[in-house]
Amino acid sequence: MTSTIFFQQLINAISLGSLYGLVAIGYTMVYGILRLINFAHGDLLMFAAYVAIYMGALTVFPWYLSFPAAILATGILGILLDRAAYRPLRDAPRISLLISAIGASFLMQNLALVIIGGVPKAFPRPEVFDRVITLFDVRIQVLAIYTPIITIILLLGLLFIVYRTKVGKAMRAASKDFETTRLMGINVNAVIAMTFFLGSTLAAAGGLMWAMRFPQVNPFMGVFPGLKAFIAAVVGGIGNIVGAVIGGFILGLGEILIVAFVPQLAQYRDAFAFVILILVLLFRPTGIMGEPITDKS
Amino acid sequence: MPAPFLSPERNMPMFLKIEKLVMQFGGLTAVDSFSLELQPGELVGLIGPNGAGKTTVFNMVTGTYKPSAGKIHWLDQDITGLPVHQITAKGLARTFQNVRLFAEMTVLENVMVSMHITLQASFWKAMLGLPHYRKEERRIRDEALEYLRELGLAHLADEKASSLAYGQQRRLEIARALATKPRLLLLDEPAAGMNPLETKDLAQLVREIRDKYGLTVLLIEHDMKFVMGLCERIKVLDHGITIAEGTPSEIQSNPHVIKAYLGEPKHA
């Protein structure tokens, strides 16, 4: 492998990894508070992508208006998701919650299939992201460079909210213990809604960048990024925001570099993430940055 | 460690011997250097204010927690860190402070679960409904009923465990522990939530089952009247440290104990 190709692959891997990381944050935040794998999280990516497509096609909005609108809409969908599928089950066994999440995920995918149809739609890539630049003799799409930068900016913004604001403090309190948080006079449901909103907007940002990277949007496009991002969250240590991003990078790098070095493994690519997951659970169940897994009772 | 030449224990089989157990959770030392020896047939109390580390001692002895340091010997065997179910099989049974019944199962079934370790027939015999299995099943059912009768719960055998009154649930916990056929019974606050009458009956019951089944009993309890009236020997923990040990009358007059409890008059 020449060094140019390697460099190209490396950039590619970093940008994929940061996408996984961005989506993983939402999983990790929701898991931190509800101890729930929000199965429908991946489908928020699909929702955001479709909203952006239709906003662009049906209105005269340029991308810098339609993208934020899509992100906002997804954030609101996240809140609705919690309200409809998870909130009625706050006191139910966790297995019920997880089943509801799986149902919600299938519902979103198949609703999209019914409403929009299964034929993939092309995602119009705004020109700003479409340019190709040459860096050290390597031609690189700017999107691949923007993606990690945007991820880092969003991550810093989120960390600011979580660690420097009142809402963030309430979120951290709720992830430790509902009862105490409630006793402190905090509306736990509002905190959870906020968590879903933030996680979903990040998923939407991830979804838009995903759709620009693989510009074929279909109702099931969120399944694999979703699963892999969840695995990234586990690898990084579930409940830990920075860990989620690190886990995302590990997964993205691993996936692309393994295939780059050992092309025969290309067809096993989608299994790679699960192998990593199983190894992590076997040897370091708490992930890289995680605290011990405890049952919040 | 060489035993002293004329140690009186030399020829006695070691029953339960706990040596310098330590349990740390992160920075917190919940139990520090806890030692205890039990002789067969004893009835010993473990007391101390809330958070003293009493339940943690039980959790270490029964294998739920792996001690950070120290050793537990049981009948000349080192059982430190063995899995919970193996320790139970060796004859140590417990009840839980916060009742942990099998809520969806009947009272009888709750006790029958404990008899599962005594089952000889393998699972395929159960699946095929072979006579060997059916005989075992009948035996388990009859014996389980026997334990329920002992605890005065036989008339509730077919009720759902979660439908019992609180005091009955505590009794069922004891029946369930007895059904594992233990030699050492660990009771974690058996009288909690009981009224004075029930508590009195309970003391009587503990004595009875000890005599009938030849048990040794180690119990945690906040009800001082109960403990002082029932136990032959008492150990007092505070903040994980053993602060006193002795007969009930010694404990009652021990200045350290009085001081430890003064902060919490409601238990004194």
Place this chain on the structure above:
Amino acid sequence: MTRDRVKLVLNILALLLLFSILYFFDRYGSPYHVRILNNMGIFITLAVSYNLVNGYCGVLHLGPNAFIAIGAYTSSLLTMSPLEKQMNFIIEPLMWPLSVLQAPFSLSLICGGVAAALFAFLISFPVFRVRGDYLAIVTLGFGEVVRVLCNASQSVTNGPLGLKGLTPHTNLWWSWGIAVLTLILVVRLVNSSYGRAMKAIRDNEPAAMAMGVNPFRHLLMAFLISAFFCGVGGGLLAHLITTISPTLFTFFLTFNLLIIVVVGGLGSTTGAVLGAILFAWGGEALRVVESPMNLGFMTLPGIPGMRMVLFSVILMLVIIFMRRGIMGHREFSWDWILDKLQRKEAELKKP
């Protein structure tokens, strides 16, 4: 007559009734009805064995599709003749012992079950190291890994092309015979001391351990038995539809089983049976919403995905508003009916 005698007679009567229904449809039923009945039988086998792990042990296992796939491929590769295999494997030949082995259908089903159970055994260690959501995601992962392997191992599974032209061995006798057998064995197991140990783990694992129950041993037992019957069910399925490929064994299949056991009532074998019957029947009945509808003056186009929308909505409604499903932890049994009757009688006798 004693209670046991009465129950024996009732059981025989029920089997005779089932036999005559099957006989009737076998002779006079339309292919459409026969297909639905076959699906019912197979879904009963799959759901009852899936429920053993999810309902009785209380762990959310999301990988039965892997077991079904393994059973389906194993059994199909065994019933195909060497010549059929040659014609199927055009890209890469089937690897050696498999290319010459051939077995009768019954043996192939058993081999399918054993292969699935073997796989379950291999993955059991990582799976049961964790609980709750982690266990769910790990089993889902193994399901996905198996699908990827089916796609990639050209010389064993024929990759994405799959296996075509299997002999349609599965008929009503096979599908329902296995269903009844599975039902009897699983019911006996869950009502035995082993089943009680499993339910104890479900209700309170720390307490079960403190009562001497070894959780790993019993979870493994349930997992292996469940995998075995899922594998057998996979073999039946393969020889019913006669064409299999990796796309058949995605998470979607697991999702269907999950709907069945949740709607029927997690932890109720009767519920699993009811759920399977409803699903096989409802799934067909709802096909109308996906096919074009002719209203005489105009034709409404079919809406693909509509069935799944309905199914997901049903799943969510049940889990939110009727968490216990149709049956809850209750079971239909002769004892239950006889008790009721006796009570009625006693009431009537009272003055």
